[in-house]
Amino acid sequence: MDIQKVLSDRRIICSDPDIMSGSPVFVGTRVPLQTFFDYLEGEGGLAEFLADFPHLQTQVLQVLEIITKAMLNQEQITCAHSA
Known part of the structure; x- marks a missing residue:
């Protein structure tokens, strides 16, 4: 499964060369x-990301x-395969 393709097809993320140099x-x-993944790896995690970007709660879920x-x-x- 190509996760980025699924996220794009469901209109959760997009990549456009005119927006953030094409970064998803x-x-x-x-x-x-x-940025979401960086927050998950950080101390504040998901809670901090949602506090900073509450409008993205549905997309994050x-x-x-x-x-x-x-x-x-x-x-x-x-x-x-290992069985």
């Missing part, structure tokens, strides 16, 4: 998807859902 951003914003499903699918494939 949340649709309708200039907030890069990478969709991103987490899609990534989680992709990870679970990959885990199932890995387990099936």
